[in-house]
Amino acid sequence: MLKIRDLSKTYANGVQALKGISLDIPTGMFGLLGPNGAGKSTLMRTIATLQDADSGSVHLGDLDVLADKTEARRRLGYLPQEFGVYPKVSAMAMLDHFAILKGVVDGRQRKDLVKALLQQVNLWPVRHRKLGTFSGGMRQRFGIAQALIGQPQLIIVDEPTAGLDPQERNRFLNLLAEVGEQVVVILSTHIVEDVTDLCPRMAIIAQGELRLTGEPREAIASLDGRVWKKSVDKAALDEHLAAYTVLSTRLVGGQPVIHVLSDGNPGDGFAAVPPDLEDVYFGELRRAAAGDAAVAKAA
Known part of the structure; x- marks a missing residue:
């Protein structure tokens, strides 16, 4: 369970991006809906320890996420809205590099892990292709592979299907649904259909405030x-x-x-x-x- 309490953030330009957000997010897929500028990305970056909140708390089980950022990052997988890759590096080499950064130092263990993850996201057949030749959907699936390194307890994906064609979108969402059977997955998006199809629980955020939380079917x-x-x-x-x-x-x-x-x-x-x-x-x-x-x- 991820517990967020009274989380607030105001930027230096005076924009109040988060206004006392409180949420309980259980294991499984959780949809976070809101328009551009609603505060979704600020919330995701704060949970991912990429920026500090002005006030409030975030706990993942017994872990104080904002106080122990190093341990939080060990338990976290993150696919940001803009996921950059080295275009001239192969999928296998890049994922191996990410695994080293995540602390997987044993060569045999790392080789087995990279193979298993690329197979899970259906990229093993193209493991030697340069990432710059990947389609948008393939890059997103690679992003999920790197997010899964270290068996995270929490995975955050920020606007993951923007710009994907329908076939790639369905493939990516099916992959997310499989991942969400075991861990907390937060799907931050402005695409309502993604939440309807995948998420048993959801929240709507607008102008930095929590507007609604619960089950999509009850809200409907x-x-x-x-x-x-x-x-x-x-x-x-x-x-x-x-x-x-x-x-x-x-x-x-x-x-x-x-x-x-x-x-x-x-x-x-x-x-x-x-x-x-x-x-x-x-x-x-x-x-x-x-x-x-x-x-x-x-x-």
């Missing part, structure tokens, strides 16, 4: 009978945005389709639709924005 069930859909003319879109609690707008065949939150049928051509996690997510972002607007107005 809370909107049963309250989400309505309508296709509208582009000329009437602004009118609908002003008149209704619009969760999302997307173009379908060139025509705007809106999802609206309402306890009763709004009428006027609306039809009920089953809610999904995207409706939950956009609803929380809307409430967060409305709260900030109210604070600004009061000031």
Whole structure:
């Protein structure tokens, strides 16, 4: 269990990236949803001991992560949003180097470990290829291989499927699901579908604050009978945005389709639709924005 309590961080430019975040994250896949700039990466970097918090605590079992960073790094696997590689080095040589950095000094043990990890992420057949020739999905799978060195108790992956094609995305997510059967895996993303498909528990963070935590299916069930859909003319879109609690707008065949939150049928051509996690997510972002607007107005 990873326990986060009252974690706060304000940068030198005055941006308050984290505002008293508290979370309990059990073994398995845990989805952390939020838009760009929500504070997800700040939270991940703090847990990964790459930056200090202003206040609060992080415990992994009996380990005080923020106080004992050296031991925390031994128990951690981390795949950052921007995972750089040496393009002219082979996958096998690079993973061997990472294993040395992780303290695997015995040559035979390291050779067996590198082979096992490359097989696990399905990169053994291309082990001699230079990393610069790998596709985006292959690089991400290599990133998971390096994150698994040392049998970590906690793995953090930050926006791992951004830019991947559908096939590579599915392959990568299946790999993450397998890894998440044994350890705590935090999947930080703004892609709602990734969390819906993989994570039995989740949290939504917006503007540095925890907006919602729990099971995706329970969050979705809370909107049963309250989400309505309508296709509208582009000329009437602004009118609908002003008149209704619009969760999302997307173009379908060139025509705007809106999802609206309402306890009763709004009428006027609306039809009920089953809610999904995207409706939950956009609803929380809307409430967060409305709260900030109210604070600004009061000031």
